[in-house]
Amino acid sequence: MSAPAQRRIIFQHIDEPGYTNDLACYVRHGGYETFKKSVARKPEELIDEVKKSGLRGRGGAGFPCGVKWSLVDRKSGKPIYLVVNADESEPGTFKDRYIMHQDPHQLIEGIMITCFANNVKQAYIYIRGEFPHGARILEKAIAEARAANFVGPNVLGTGYSCEIYVHRGAGAYICGEETGLIESLEGKRPYPRIKPPYFPAVLGLYQCPTIVNNVETLCHVKYIAEVGGEAYSKIGTPNNTGTRILCVSGHVQRPGYYEFEVGKITLGQLLYDVCGGPLPGRTFKAVIPGGSSAKILKVGERFKGKRKVGPDMVDYDWGIEDVPMDFDCLAMIGSMGGSGGVIVMDDSVDMVAALANINAFYAHESCGQCTPCREGSLWMKKISSRMIHGEARPEDGALLKSVADQIAGRTICAFGEACSWPTQSFIAKFGDEFKAYPQTKKAPKAENALELV
Amino acid sequence: MNLKPETLSRIDEVIPHYPSKRSATLPLLHLIQEDIGYLPPEAIEWVAAKLELQPINVYEVVTFYPMFRQKPIGRRHIKVCRTLSCALVGGYKVCETFEKEFNTRCGEVSPGGEVTIEFVECLASCGSGPVVLIDDDLHEKVDAAKAKALADQIKQEAARRP
Ligand SMILES: Cc1cc2nc3c(=O)[nH]c(=O)nc-3n(C[C@H](O)[C@H](O)[C@H](O)COP(=O)(O)O)c2cc1C
Ligand code: SF4
Numbered sequence: 001m002s003a004p005a006q007r008r009i010i011f012q013h014i015d016e017p018g019y020t021n022d023l024a025c026y027v028r029h030g031g032y033e034t035f036k037k038s039v040a041r042k043p044e045e046l047i048d049e050v051k052k053s054g055l056r057g058r059g060g061a062g063f064p065c066g067v068k069w070s071l072v073d074r075k076s077g078k079p080i081y082l083v084v085n086a087d088e089s090e091p092g093t094f095k096d097r098y099i100m101h102q103d104p105h106q107l108i109e110g111i112m113i114t115c116f117a118n119n120v121k122q123a124y125i126y127i128r129g130e131f132p133h134g135a136r137i138l139e140k141a142i143a144e145a146r147a148a149n150f151v152g153p154n155v156l157g158t159g160y161s162c163e164i165y166v167h168r169g170a171g172a173y174i175c176g177e178e179t180g181l182i183e184s185l186e187g188k189r190p191y192p193r194i195k196p197p198y199f200p201a202v203l204g205l206y207q208c209p210t211i212v213n214n215v216e217t218l219c220h221v222k223y224i225a226e227v228g229g230e231a232y233s234k235i236g237t238p239n240n241t242g243t244r245i246l247c248v249s250g251h252v253q254r255p256g257y258y259e260f261e262v263g264k265i266t267l268g269q270l271l272y273d274v275c276g277g278p279l280p281g282r283t284f285k286a287v288i289p290g291g292s293s294a295k296i297l298k299v300g301e302r303f304k305g306k307r308k309v310g311p312d313m314v315d316y317d318w319g320i321e322d323v324p325m326d327f328d329c330l331a332m333i334g335s336m337g338g339s340g341g342v343i344v345m346d347d348s349v350d351m352v353a354a355l356a357n358i359n360a361f362y363a364h365e366s367c368g369q370c371t372p373c374r375e376g377s378l379w380m381k382k383i384s385s386r387m388i389h390g391e392a393r394p395e396d397g398a399l400l401k402s403v404a405d406q407i408a409g410r411t412i413c414a415f416g417e418a419c420s421w422p423t424q425s426f427i428a429k430f431g432d433e434f435k436a437y438p439q440t441k442k443a444p445k446a447e448n449a450l451e452l453v
Numbered sequence: 454m455n456l457k458p459e460t461l462s463r464i465d466e467v468i469p470h471y472p473s474k475r476s477a478t479l480p481l482l483h484l485i486q487e488d489i490g491y492l493p494p495e496a497i498e499w500v501a502a503k504l505e506l507q508p509i510n511v512y513e514v515v516t517f518y519p520m521f522r523q524k525p526i527g528r529r530h531i532k533v534c535r536t537l538s539c540a541l542v543g544g545y546k547v548c549e550t551f552e553k554e555f556n557t558r559c560g561e562v563s564p565g566g567e568v569t570i571e572f573v574e575c576l577a578s579c580g581s582g583p584v585v586l587i588d589d590d591l592h593e594k595v596d597a598a599k600a601k602a603l604a605d606q607i608k609q610e611a612a613r614r615p
């Protein structure tokens with residue numbers, strides 16, 4: 001079966017010839033009309049639309065956005081903040097970049113609707129430090145929107161006021177984790193906070209109730225306010241509504257970003273039909289489906305079980321190419337949809353080297369607060385990199401696994417899981433390659449083999 | 454430490470963006486680093502005094518975040534992505550090409566002080582890798598040939614500088 005057509009909602013204007021990132025162009029395309037209509041409605045109604053839409057967060061965890069908003073402590077008397085997570089730091093993910101660079105007003109409109117719905121008077125966009133142009137574009141866009149009275153005091157004469165400021169990070173991955181991000185915004189080291197009690201909805205920025213949402217999530221909110229929650233919930237599949245931007249990188253003919261209704265496209269359709277299949281003369285070997293923290297999938301492995309389709313339980317028997325790209329199906333087969341970053345590896349890849357590359361990332365990015373994460377990520381890096389550059393032993397795979405097994409569940413934040421899942425899944429699925437590595441290493445390398453670490 | 458008047462006015466503009474002065478730590482460090490190129494001890498003390506903090510509060514921030522530096526770097530800053538998606542399409546070769554072209558190693562200032570090459574983690578442009586950030590500008594699909602061309606361009610610009 002060939003792939004369905006893309007459905008571009010969030011990326012409607014990305015790469016469109018003649019579409020520019022200024023206010024005039026956005027307004028010419030119907031921009032801020034939804035916001036104008038939204039401020040004439042009751043805030044609770046807007047929250048209800050988002051609840052009805054079934055929208056799940058696009059930052060990584062897939063948490064329902066409406067539920068997140070309903071957890072906000074509205075009785076504390078303290079101000080409520082919105083923090084926009086524009087840190088985009090999960091390896092393999094590159095979607096928020098294009099929204100901010102090419103269509104910043106879409107994000108600002110989503111932010112303003114979210115703020116109005118939740119009675120937020122101050123929003124911060126936390127953008128990663130490596131997007132200097134993105135930060136300037138957003139600042140200019142906010143200034144334009146402010147001059148047009150869409151942002152700032154007494155918005156559109158409604159008596160409602162709200163400011164948006166851009167805050168730049170400085171190159172640390174852990175600032176993507178929401179409580180680390182909040183600490184960073186407070187001017188400190190981005191050490192994630194312990195939950196409970198520090199759930200942002202109750203004790204977030206400056207110990208006030210705070211909503212943290214991803215850039216793409218807030219663009220979906222804008223679209224939901226435009227078409228209504230009910231209509232939005234019909235896009236995609238049940239419990240996996242709307243569209244999703246899939247970012248494909250690595251060994252395919254056409255890497256890039258593609259927006260599809262969630263769950264309407266399988267991994268196979270995405271990789272073969274949309275991305276043109278493997279490079280000439282190669283075959284696919286493995287895929288990481290949701291950012292580098294997601295557990296790896298091996299070409300040829302099969303997944304069997306029963307799943308709910310509508311009211312019925314049906315049997316499924318899937319190869320990885322049959323798996324629908326939605327949160328639930330990817331979780332069912334033991335991985336995750338995560339941030340939507342699909343990293344593809346072909347038969348030229350040495351899996352030990354690929355894991356060593358990933359481990360180097362996590363060792364570099366652990367914030368260091370929790371011993372299992374700080375030490376574990378470092379040792380996983382040291383062991384895997386010794387296998388490549390020094391001496392490899394048949395028992396290294398087991399050693400790596402034992403380190404990884406002692407991290408997850410023993411840390412302050414989900415980075416602990418994020419850094420142990422790659423090792424656990426690589427060893428579970430490519431254990432033979434790790435075991436045979438001392439022999440493999442002695443064989444001459446293929447001419448086109450690339451260094452990965 | 455002599456900050457440009459423009460930097461000083463931007464510093465005064467950004468502090469009131471936050472209900473707590475401490476929040477302005479990162480923005481101030483960025484502004485000062487953009488102005489004078491790095492963050493010497495005076496900068497740390499200056500920011501601390503400006504935001505009514507202890508120097509250690511600022512120092513611990515400077516030492517944590519990879520983008521802040523306590524030493525000057527080359528006139529041009531070349532950041533090559535090291536992470537998986539870029540590595541799968543040749544990121545390590547790109548880094549090597551730059552090292553050869555400028556006769557230097559990652560993390561060091563090249564002889565003559567023209568560039569500092571750095572291997573950095575994912576730059577969120579994984580679909581068009583290998584990617585390289587030169588100062589503020591992103592370059593995509595940088596293979597060895599394109600890396601050589603970029604290096605040549607930097608050298609030409611350096612030669613033209615009075
Ligand atoms: C280690 C780690 C890194 C993360 N990085 C990001 C990121 O770069 N961008 C992002 O939007 N969310 C990231 N998240 C998820 C955030 O913590 C948070 O769940 C998300 O911003 C919530 O927004 P959403 O509900 O709209 O998805 C990260 C989480 C963890 C544990
Ligand atoms: S799990 Fe790792 S990244 Fe998260 S708080 Fe602990 S040490 Fe820091």
Ligand code: FES
Nearest residue numbers: 534539576578579
């Ligand atoms: S891996 Fe290089 S930009 Fe993401």
